[in-house]
Amino acid sequence: MKGQTYRPSRLAVVAIAIVGTYFALNYFFAITTHLTEADRNLINVDDTKSVIHEYHYTPTATREDREPLVNHGFDILNDSLQSEDSIQKSDQDDEHSFNQSTERIPTKDDVAQPLSFSHTRTPNSLTSWTPPKLPENLQHVHQTDPNLIAHIRDFWILSPFEGPINVSPDKLPKPGHRDLDHSEQGQPTLVNKLLKNKTTGFFIECGAADGTFNSNSLMFETYHNWDGILIEGNPKYFSSVLDKKRRSFMLNACLSVTETPQVVNFTTTGIAGGISEYISPGQWDYIESSYKDLEIVVVQCFPIYSILAALGVKHVEYFSLDIEGPELEVLKTVPLNETIIDVISIEKRVWGDVNATEQKIEDLKNLLFPYGYHVVDILELDIIFSRLS
Numbered sequence: 001m002k003g004q005t006y007r008p009s010r011l012a013v014v015a016i017a018i019v020g021t022y023f024a025l026n027y028f029f030a031i032t033t034h035l036t037e038a039d040r041n042l043i044n045v046d047d048t049k050s051v052i053h054e055y056h057y058t059p060t061a062t063r064e065d066r067e068p069l070v071n072h073g074f075d076i077l078n079d080s081l082q083s084e085d086s087i088q089k090s091d092q093d094d095e096h097s098f099n100q101s102t103e104r105i106p107t108k109d110d111v112a113q114p115l116s117f118s119h120t121r122t123p124n125s126l127t128s129w130t131p132p133k134l135p136e137n138l139q140h141v142h143q144t145d146p147n148l149i150a151h152i153r154d155f156w157i158l159s160p161f162e163g164p165i166n167v168s169p170d171k172l173p174k175p176g177h178r179d180l181d182h183s184e185q186g187q188p189t190l191v192n193k194l195l196k197n198k199t200t201g202f203f204i205e206c207g208a209a210d211g212t213f214n215s216n217s218l219m220f221e222t223y224h225n226w227d228g229i230l231i232e233g234n235p236k237y238f239s240s241v242l243d244k245k246r247r248s249f250m251l252n253a254c255l256s257v258t259e260t261p262q263v264v265n266f267t268t269t270g271i272a273g274g275i276s277e278y279i280s281p282g283q284w285d286y287i288e289s290s291y292k293d294l295e296i297v298v299v300q301c302f303p304i305y306s307i308l309a310a311l312g313v314k315h316v317e318y319f320s321l322d323i324e325g326p327e328l329e330v331l332k333t334v335p336l337n338e339t340i341i342d343v344i345s346i347e348k349r350v351w352g353d354v355n356a357t358e359q360k361i362e363d364l365k366n367l368l369f370p371y372g373y374h375v376v377d378i379l380e381l382d383i384i385f386s387r388l389s
Helices: 010-043 063-071 075-080 146-155 187-194 218-223 235-244 281-290 304-311 327-332 354-371
Strands: 202-206 227-231 249-251 262-267 296-302 315-321 340-347 374-378 382-386
Touching (some): 146 304, 187 374, 202 304, 235 249, 296 304, 327 354, 354 374, 354 382
Parallel strands (some): 202 227, 202 315
16 A cells, blocks of 8 residues: 555565575685686696695705704705795695696605604604605606705605614724724725814715725714715615614615616625626626625616705715716716815726726816816725815
């Protein structure tokens, strides 16, 4: 009737509310679905995979910032991965995987569960080790590739043990006594003099053997508080390295002779073993006459530059390189204008071939002299170079 106000029924009000809610929900889901798909397109990864975004390694660590770095493990590279969009963790587990801008991403089937590195150098408690697999899409990338560097750091390098090392006192080196430093030819005593009894340095020992036999690094770790990394390709030897509980980083791999990772055949015949392709005829004669069981295994190799980048180290006080053959080829991969190495001891011997040995010495000089190195001493098996005045 005229003059009366229309009042909708309760049923009409409910119907209007339901219709309004329906359209509001549709609009909301449309927006959130669109944003979720956009995010997926941006990082190119599905919900079932965790991802560490690609980061860019810039070799800027100097002598001044190296010391706090090695005191705290992997702080520099860890911090570079802690930006707001650098790490996403799966709700189900802690497994790390890498965004390598390819379809293949490492899974548990590809690699062993990584050790947990912390800012306090988590002690290594391993008693055995099975090397992980390097994903195929990292197998031929350049040594500066950030995903390769991150993969080596998170899946391959083992953290130092803490506490006393598992070595009897009579096997420990005696500082100041070249014939008692338990090295092969007294290299640590010579190097220590060159470095003026330096403390808190960093070493690389490649060809670490069992961790103590003829060790060129044990004296610096034990008596001079150095950090360092022990690199050994022979899996039999590496199990002994673990048993010694050294307070150094450890890596069961060999060094690449190119600026990319490699997979090689490795002859596991004690101190004479090495990359099979580089074993000289004279060395093969020794192996065949001295070892009844000749075993060749497949071993992963990494460029030394990538290994140091994984550790964040740019200044190495001492590099001991004794890998039975390809020392020159390994050194050629190192950008010596960027990586500072104070002293290098290198096996110069080519088994049973004097002329080849002399040629190797000349080749090493030609490689290192332009970077300011000079010959300090020529031993029976090694030659020592230094860039120190």
